[in-house]
């Protein structure tokens with residue numbers, strides 16, 4: 482019997498997990514990624530959750546200790562570098578590229594095609610045809626749009642659904658262990674560290690290094706620093722030295738030297754000196770934070786998944802976990818529906834739409850005090866005005882319970898067994 486064929490558009494984490502889950506359920510899968518070379522990490526860290534690890538195991542990827550680092554203590558530093566709060570923690574922190582590599586290596590090479598930029602989709606009688614910028618096309622019985630927040634797939638079916646800027650950005654920095662002064666490394670390596678200046682949030686921790694190693698001497702340090710930025714300032718930050726404005730995100734090497742110098746000066750003035758010192762040794766870059774909610778996930782034989790479907794602010798660190806749950810739900814729904822692909826897709830939408838919405842809402846509430854910094858004080862609600870340092874740290878420590886509760890409440894627990 483010929484295997485049913487699925488096309489997955491987008492070859493990042495969401496697309497790769499979808500490819501594995503569908504293959505496990507008997508589909509022949511081709512992943513089409515617009516980039517011409519394998520995706521390169523910016524060395525950034527990635528929080529994991531037990532559900533992600535369980536789904537990776539379903540894909541045959543044994544997520545062991547070598548894939549992440551587990552700092553035993555969460556602390557919050559004050560501006561002078563003194564510990565304000567200290568709590569035990571047990572989160573496993575990995576790296577984007579650690580997961581990408583593992584997922585890609587476990588896929589047959591011929592299933593992953595680079596340089597295939599989708600421009601349009603056509604559907605007829607249960608067949609979906611993907612057309613690419615190079616003039617080629619591919620056909621299948623299913624197309625999964627895992628092409629991220631600016632999804633071309635979503636754009637064709639829901640042109641008015643756009644990401645909404647949350648009013649703050651995440652400055653990110655990653656630096657090799659070898660480049661961190663040893664006394665700072667010793668102080669920070671065992672910590673899941675917070676700095677919470679008024680209206681801002683910084684989280685930092687050790688992650689696997691450039692070669693994805695967690696061996697001593699080859700790890701890296703990762704910093705994520707959320708800061709409110711109004712739209713005019715964001716436009717300025719996103720304008721390069723030649724005066725070109727990069728509305729869809731400025732590539733890190735094009736961030737102007739004066740912008741980098743300013744954020745480093747702000748780091749020295751605002752955050753704990755031990756973290757500021759590490760931050761200033763790195764080449765920081767930023768990502769604007771968005772909310773995105775798709776009112777519909779399925780269009781004939783086309784399904785949206787991962788960030789193409791919903792983008793939740795990254796506070797729960799669950800974007801990849803959600804993409805993995807989407808993938809597992811899609812594959813399982815299709816298997817349960819047998820020959821009736823449309824019924825399987827309907828079930829997928831019915832399950833993942835409420836979950837995606839909840840994840841966006843929970844993270845929006847958590848980032849509300851960051852968004853609110855751009856409003857006059859009189860217009861802020863009490864919750865937006867005051868955020869309790871202990872509660873922020875506690876929320877991060879309890880994160881996996883929170884995500885687990887959401888997964889259970891939406892009837893998705895069986896996906897991650």
Ligand SMILES: Cc1cc2nc3c(=O)[nH]c(=O)nc-3n(C[C@H](O)[C@H](O)[C@H](O)COP(=O)(O)OP(=O)(O)OC[C@H]3O[C@@H](n4cnc5c(N)ncnc54)[C@H](O)[C@@H]3O)c2cc1C
Nearest residue numbers: 491493495515527528598599628629787788795798800801
């Ligand atoms: C600051 C920040 C911190 C984060 N931290 C975490 C964390 O700790 N834990 C976590 O789980 N998640 C985190 N996330 C979220 C996470 O990165 C994503 O949710 C997750 O990786 C799922 O992404 P995706 O594969 O759906 O989309 P993406 O990673 O955006 O991939 C989309 C892919 O589609 C390709 N593509 C786009 N258009 C086309 C086209 N027309 N044709 C072909 N290919 C195309 C792109 O090149 C890209 O490779 C964070 C996000 C941010 C912004």
